[in-house]
Amino acid sequence: MLSRRSSPLVLLALGLLVFFSVYATASAQTREYLIVSGGPALRKWEDLRAPGTQHDRWWGNFIRPARVRIEQIQKQEPGAMITWLVYRNAFVTRSSEDNRALTPLVESVRDKYGVRLMWFDSGTQLINYINEGQPRSRVKICNFEYYGHSNKYCFMFDYSNAVYGVSKSWLHEKDLSRIRPSSFTRDAFCKSWGCHTAESMSQVWRSKIGLPLIGAHGKTDFSDPLNVTLSPGGRWSS
Numbered sequence: 001m002l003s004r005r006s007s008p009l010v011l012l013a014l015g016l017l018v019f020f021s022v023y024a025t026a027s028a029q030t031r032e033y034l035i036v037s038g039g040p041a042l043r044k045w046e047d048l049r050a051p052g053t054q055h056d057r058w059w060g061n062f063i064r065p066a067r068v069r070i071e072q073i074q075k076q077e078p079g080a081m082i083t084w085l086v087y088r089n090a091f092v093t094r095s096s097e098d099n100r101a102l103t104p105l106v107e108s109v110r111d112k113y114g115v116r117l118m119w120f121d122s123g124t125q126l127i128n129y130i131n132e133g134q135p136r137s138r139v140k141i142c143n144f145e146y147y148g149h150s151n152k153y154c155f156m157f158d159y160s161n162a163v164y165g166v167s168k169s170w171l172h173e174k175d176l177s178r179i180r181p182s183s184f185t186r187d188a189f190c191k192s193w194g195c196h197t198a199e200s201m202s203q204v205w206r207s208k209i210g211l212p213l214i215g216a217h218g219k220t221d222f223s224d225p226l227n228v229t230l231s232p233g234g235r236w237s238s
Contacts (some may be wrong), residue, residue: 030139031081032139032141033073033080033142035083035084035147036146036155037147038146038147038148038156039087039158040056040058040161041159042094045161055149055159058225059094062222063106063147064226066109070109071113082115082116083129084117086120087169088119088120090161093161118133123172123175127178127179130144130179136180140183140188142185142188144189145191145192146191146194150192150201154170155201173205176208179208184211188211190212190214193222193228194216195219196218199215199217201215202238215238
């Protein structure tokens with residue numbers, strides 16, 4: 001407790017401490033980290049492929065690395081606003097193959113780390129969240145990362161899930177003009193962990209949104225979800 005004789009300098013210092021503490025908390029809440037996870041392929045389709053060319057032997061290939069990233073962000077910035085968008089339909093259909101409900105397992109990650117989980121079913125829903133999921137005049141996206149299947153032209157949220165070797169739900173580079181650049185901070189970190197993104201989509205992202213999108217030249221390998229790697233000769237580029 002402060003006495004009546006407390007120095008004006010002490011009172012000023014305490015006042016400044018409270019001010020900067022409140023300012024730091026408010027500043028953190030004006031920055032949103034956005035993590036996006038696509039869905040796994042179905043085993044019935046992937047088993048048609050030759051050994052060594054199959055995808056998603058494990059249902060959580062795009063969940064575990066997102067979980068690791070969430071943990072990293074929270075260690076770097078306690079109290080960070082993190083929103084995790086997950087393509088729901090693929091986990092529903094894959095559940096029957098794994099003989100257990102997978103959506104509750106995804107939700108358990110949400111509960112453990114206290115992040116906001118948003119299920120989505122289409123590229124349009126993802127775009128709408130980027131543009132309007134928060135009051136974008138004051139809450140900007142400072143981090144965007146995608147974990148999932150992709151080719152050089154698009155993110156493929158349900159590749160080989162509904163149809164063998166095909167995606168019915170995606171975010172194509174032609175759709176990037178629908179994203180408002182003002183939704184992001186000027187120095188936002190953007191990265192796709194999927195295959196081939198840097199071969200075309202990264203350039204369109206920079207052109208339409210005005211930010212670098214780090215992506216892969218070549219394929220990425222999620223066999224070890226704790227360490228996403230590049231195929232031989234591959235490299236990261238924006």
